[in-house]
Amino acid sequence: MDLDFQVILDNFTYFMIGRYPNGPLGGLGLTMYLAVVSCILSFFGGLILGLLSLSRYAVIRYPVNLFINTIRGLPLLMVIFWMYFLLPALMGKTVPESQTVIMGLTVFTSAYMSQIVRAGIMGVPKGQTEAAISTGLKGWQTMLYIILPQGMRNMIPSFVNQFVSLIKDTSLAFIVGVSELTHVGTQVNNRTMSYPTEIFIFIAAVYFVLCFAFTSFSRWLEQRLAWRKSI
Amino acid sequence: MIQFQNVHKWFKTLHVLNDVNLHVKQGEVVVVCGPSGSGKSTLIRTINKLEPINEGHLTVDGMDLLSKKTDLNRLRAEVGFVFQQFNLYPHLSVLSNITLAPTKIRKTPKKEAEEQAMQLLERVGLAMKRDAYPTQLSGGQQQRVAIARALAMKPRIMLFDEPTSALDPEMIGEVLQVMQDLAKTGMTMVVVTHEMGFAREVADRVVFMDHGVILEEAQPEEFFLNPQHDRAKQFLKQLLSPMH
Ligand SMILES: Nc1ncnc2c1ncn2[C@@H]1O[C@H](COP(=O)(O)OP(=O)(O)OP(=O)(O)O)[C@@H](O)[C@H]1O
Ligand SMILES: [Mg+2]
Numbered sequence: 210m211d212l213d214f215q216v217i218l219d220n221f222t223y224f225m226i227g228r229y230p231n232g233p234l235g236g237l238g239l240t241m242y243l244a245v246v247s248c249i250l251s252f253f254g255g256l257i258l259g260l261l262s263l264s265r266y267a268v269i270r271y272p273v274n275l276f277i278n279t280i281r282g283l284p285l286l287m288v289i290f291w292m293y294f295l296l297p298a299l300m301g302k303t304v305p306e307s308q309t310v311i312m313g314l315t316v317f318t319s320a321y322m323s324q325i326v327r328a329g330i331m332g333v334p335k336g337q338t339e340a341a342i343s344t345g346l347k348g349w350q351t352m353l354y355i356i357l358p359q360g361m362r363n364m365i366p367s368f369v370n371q372f373v374s375l376i377k378d379t380s381l382a383f384i385v386g387v388s389e390l391t392h393v394g395t396q397v398n399n400r401t402m403s404y405p406t407e408i409f410i411f412i413a414a415v416y417f418v419l420c421f422a423f424t425s426f427s428r429w430l431e432q433r434l435a436w437r438k439s440i
Numbered sequence: 441m442i443q444f445q446n447v448h449k450w451f452k453t454l455h456v457l458n459d460v461n462l463h464v465k466q467g468e469v470v471v472v473c474g475p476s477g478s479g480k481s482t483l484i485r486t487i488n489k490l491e492p493i494n495e496g497h498l499t500v501d502g503m504d505l506l507s508k509k510t511d512l513n514r515l516r517a518e519v520g521f522v523f524q525q526f527n528l529y530p531h532l533s534v535l536s537n538i539t540l541a542p543t544k545i546r547k548t549p550k551k552e553a554e555e556q557a558m559q560l561l562e563r564v565g566l567a568m569k570r571d572a573y574p575t576q577l578s579g580g581q582q583q584r585v586a587i588a589r590a591l592a593m594k595p596r597i598m599l600f601d602e603p604t605s606a607l608d609p610e611m612i613g614e615v616l617q618v619m620q621d622l623a624k625t626g627m628t629m630v631v632v633t634h635e636m637g638f639a640r641e642v643a644d645r646v647v648f649m650d651h652g653v654i655l656e657e658a659q660p661e662e663f664f665l666n667p668q669h670d671r672a673k674q675f676l677k678q679l680l681s682p683m684h
Pocket of ligand 1: 454456476479483
């Protein structure tokens with residue numbers, strides 16, 4: 210089979226940034242935008258849901274856990290569809306597709322992140338909490354200064370996995386017509402007709418490089434953040 | 441200072457504290473001993489409400505532990521607790537371990553808190569370890585830092601739950617020495633320990649527990665030379681036997 214990657218070079222800017230700056234951002238640029246914004250939002254979403262799911266008040270704990278388990282029981286595509294149809298109805302106005310996708314990704318990833326947060330917090334020995342409250346620290350101070358900093362360390366590897374999934378999951382935005390990388394790939398393919406192999410090899414390679422770069426970066430960060438290697 | 445009146449506690453169906461009556465006066469050092477599982481830890485942990493009691497009355501430094509009005513955080517700030525497993529914060533330096541509570545709760549300015557922490561570290565003989573992390577310290581050093589951390593809140597009462605049980609024999613002495621010095625300053629102390637040398641020299645009273653019941657309460661000399669209860673006799677015999 211002869212591969213001709215000229216089609217990639219011809220459409221390179223389009224793959225990278227879509228029609229930007231003459232039109233909306235697309236391609237890899239949009240993929241990264243979706244991933245980064247959803248990543249930041251679901252970090253906090255996961256933290257909040259995780260903390261609430263450990264609340265000592267059942268009236269908070271039960272509905273939060275119900276929500277988390279419901280989301281975890283749905284395919285991501287379903288969550289994105291729901292956001293796509295639900296969000297405009299709820300807000301009473303049209304919402305840009307990319308924002309409904311960000312919401313879908315955030316809700317979905319937050320639910321998984323909350324489980325990581327939960328496990329990370331529960332993995333900190335009970336003696337740490339006891340020591341902290343014994344000096345008179347309040348519950349939230351104990352969480353903030355003692356438990357979370359230690360739990361966070363256990364959470365980082367799982368966070369990274371979750372975010373790598375998130376980067377790949379942005380490709381589902383294609384279903385609601387958001388012109389991220391995968392969508393741009395299908396567009397170019399439809400237009401040129403004769404190079405599907407080249408195009409999708411290229412798209413796959415871009416996802417791989419992106420995820421690989423992210424994993425390597427976080428490994429580097431993890432080592433820098435390690436306060437003592439021995440614990 | 442600490443008053444137990446007909447205190448009961450259950451873990452599910454297990455009766456861990458059975459009609460406990462105990463009065464610890466200000467400045468007194470009370471040693472609690474007894475076989476494993478007799479409820480010593482539970483007893484001492486009720487004093488700062490790490491374990492709540494189910495029945496009876498418990499007052500600590502004038503605060504009623506059953507009253508909803510009692511400010512639990514204030515109570516705990518007044519009562520220092522030293523654990524068998526030290527429980528230092530592994531992500532913080534020795535100095536930060538000690539200054540955390542005073543700066544966050546008492547709002548002591550950082551510089552002042554650090555000066556006070558250094559004085560405490562001098563007292564436990566570890567000033568040179570201020571910037572070390574807990575895992576870089578020996579067990580004995582960790583426990584001395586833990587004592588300094590508890591003292592940083594200027595507590596009126598100090599509780600010790602088997603502070604030397606997790607230590608190698610050669611490190612027990614240094615920790616007991618710090619505790620003995622502390623007792624000399626007039627601190628009210630309740631100490632769960634099997635270190636009978638410490639009990640003999642430092643304690644004003646020894647309390648012997650078994651199955652959640654205080655079976656005996658006596659001056660150290662009296663307790664060691666002339667234990668009244670069979671269980672106490674047996675316990676002491678085991679403790680002093682060379683097999684131990
Ligand atoms: N959180 C808990 N839940 C259920 N049972 C408990 C709990 N903590 C302690 N117990 C039980 O209560 C009894 C008393 O325990 P406690 O720790 O007070 O004994 P102890 O005298 O300190 O023993 P040791 O010398 O082994 O430390 C034991 O039978 C123990 O198994
Ligand atoms: Mg115990």
